[in-house]
Amino acid sequence: MSLAIRNLNKSFGGIMASSDVNLDIEENETHAIVGPNGSGKTTLIAQLSGIIVPDSGTIHFNGVDITRAPSHRHAHIGLARSFQITSVIMPMTLVENVMMAAQSVSGHSFRFWRPISLERDLRERAMQYLEDVGLKDVSGSEARAVSHGQRRQLEIAMALALNPRLLLLDEPMAGMGKRESGRIVELLAGLKGKMTMVLVEHDMDAVFALADTASVLVDGSIIATGPAAEVRANPEVQRAYLGDLHA
Amino acid sequence: MKPSAPRRVSWGVYGTLFLFLLAAPPVLVWADQPFYMDLLTRVLILSIAASSLNLILGYGGMISLGHAAFVGLGAYSVAIPSYYGIYSGYLHLGIAIAACVLFALVTGAICLRTRGVYFIMITLAFAQMLYFTFVSLEEYGADDGLLIYQRSEFSGLLNLENPGVLYYLAMGVLAGCLGLMNRLIHSRFGRVIVGIRHNEPRMQSLGYNTYRYKLACYAISGAMAGISGFLLGNFTYFISPEMMDWTRSGELIFMVVLGGTGVLLAPVAGTAVFLLLEEILSAFTVYWHLLFGGFLIAIVLFGRGGLHGLVEKLERRNHSR
Structure with a gap:
């Protein structure tokens, strides 16, 4: 098991950004997290990379508890991330x-x-x-x-x-043109299987071209998780999220 | 215009300044002008302090309003042992560096938990604490300060009582500090410090424990400022708490900003112009502070990047003609 998330909760004021999130990601698996805007995807990534500390619950990476580890530790145990808002x-x-x-x-x-x-x-x-x-x-x-x-x-x-052994990608294609994002998809496809990847992305075509497994996050809760094709076909998911786009 | 045109360093200007400082003592002795000799010695000594501030302020982005505390600690490291009849320069210098590193580590450990305006205020607070500590030390002259009757001794190697020797020692130390800083900022450590100034959260996510690197940088800078204080105490034969007052720290910031932050040699030019102008203007009128203040505001407003930036702009304009 590369990443194990147990009963993760995080709220800001009255808003539950993460609500009892449980998620297991296997070694060298590419896992996509999809969901509408404001569903808590970035908050989840921030907790995984040590920038935000969860209210409760645990995060284990390769068996090591990293729930409260400072962000500078993560790079040294093999956990790297890219930012949704470019930070270089x-x-x-x-x-x-x-x-x-x-x-x-x-x-x-x-x-x-x-x-x-x-x-x-x-x-x-x-x-x-x-x-x-x-x-x-x-x-x-x-x-x-x-x-x-x-x-x-x-x-x-x-x-x-x-x-890294695990790469957290927060909307790597955000704000990119068609050709540029095609290049990124190609690049990530080449990395598939060499490391674990957690991908947060809006571009559904890209997500399902890359991901082995996927989770759908709505209002801070995971409403479906499993093999990417199954998640895509799940009627609840279609209604809650994908339906909006493919209507 | 290329977006990343290489910076044209004004070697001509700095080279002239260097030759001028190198050649000044014999000329001034010949012309019997001890006053200007003193002034230039002060330029050299305070250049060391300004350069050390440039390391944390210019390269590290840590705006300290308490840097004069290190200078004062360095000067008291000469005065207090001398008060007990201990004149060894090695010991004075050792105490100066040790005291400054210790003060930097203890106060920095707290200051560096904060950022921006809070960092400025807390460095100021610690420096003022030290200021009032020395004001309250009756044994060491309280706010009247301590006279230093004899300059530090270096087992007959250097006779600091000779103004020329002290001058060239200050110049040598300045060159040494600048050389050291030059190595530092191009090393792994220096790149991390510069990276932190530009984007600290990113550096953290890249795996750098930024706090530790900043603290180390703060201690190095403090030690350098302490050496400057050691020289200043020797030079003035006197130390009082006033030397570590926050207005002194403010002057050091101005010397750095006036020269140009984050440019290795610029604070030397900033210090020279600051002190020379202070002398010239105060000779003209008792209201010189008004003129001086106006000049400083103009430099900050119109000369982004200080004097260095201004010279660079002029050079670029001449070049493109």
């Missing part, structure tokens, strides 16, 4: 951004003397990840100078550079 280091170049991630998982950074420019290993690894996500040509541009879609790709490269 804008004044740094793309390769510097990815190097920042690679540096994090190659020992500590209390090294004061040796210039980072001499750490060719870090740079080479960063360039490899940039090539994987299709950003090799713009690796020297500052993050603030590239397009929104390219920054989304950068997010994924940074997450991959952490060498």
Whole structure:
């Protein structure tokens, strides 16, 4: 079992963002979480990545309780995420951004003397990840100078550079054009089976092209979970969520 | 215009400043102008403090309004042992660094839990606590301060009583600190510090315990400011709590902002212009604070990036012609 969520609850004021959520995700499985806006998907991801602490319940990752672990611990036990709202280091170049991630998982950074420019290993690894996500040509541009879609790709490269065993992807295709999102789907398809992936996404075609299993979140509760095809066919799901889109 | 055009560092300006500072003592001695010699020594010593502030403020994004506390601690590390007849410079310097690192770790451990305006206020609060502690120490002169009758001794290697020696020592220490900072900001550690300034939550999610890195940076900066205080105490033969007052911290911030934050050499230029202008304007009129304040506001308003930014803009304009 890669990820085990038990009886997770989180409320903000009177709103239940997570209501008794139970979920098991197997090693190397790609699991999609779908649901309407405001159903608590991002809150769930935030709890899984240690940014929000749940009111009650537990989260275990590979048998380790990470319910209350600070977010900086997650990267070191193999749990990486990309953000729904792009979060990169804008004044740094793309390769510097990815190097920042690679540096994090190659020992500590209390090294004061040796210039980072001499750490060719870090740079080479960063360039490899940039090539994987299709950003090799713009690796020297500052993050603030590239397009929104390219920054989304950068997010994924940074997450991959952490060498994760579980990748949390919060709407990786948000705000992307058709061609760009096609590229991301292709990239994620290539990663399938190599690591566990939890994918939050609105694009239903993308979700069901990638996911092995899926859960549907409505008002903070999981109303259906199982193999992706079954979840898609579930009449309750059709009515509650998918029906809205395919009506 | 390319979006990421390489920064044109104004080497000409900094090179001239360096040569000027290097050549000044013999000329000033020959011209018998001890006043200007003193002024330039002060520029060098306070440049060290301003540069150390630049490390946390410019590179790390931690705006401390309590930096003068470290300078004062450094100066008291000379004054108090001297009061008991202990003149060893090694000991003075050792105490200065140890006291500043300790003060930085203890106060930083609390300050760095906060951010933004809260960080500013809490650094100010700790510095004022130290200020009032020394004001209350009757044994060490309370708010009158302590005279230092003799400068630190370095077993006959350096005679600090000679103004030229103290001058070049200050210059050497400044160069050493800047060299160290240059290595630091290009190292793994430095990249993490810069990354934290730009996007701390992202750095955390990348797996960095940002708190620990900021605390280490704060301690390094404090130690450097302490060394500056050690030199300042020796230079003025005097220390009083006034030297760690929050207005002194404010002046240090201005020196950094005036020069240009996050640029290695800029605070040296900022300190030089700040102190020289203070001298020149106060010679003209007793209302010099008014003119000085106006100048500082103009620099902040129109010269984004301080003097460094201004020079860079001029150079770019000349270049494109």
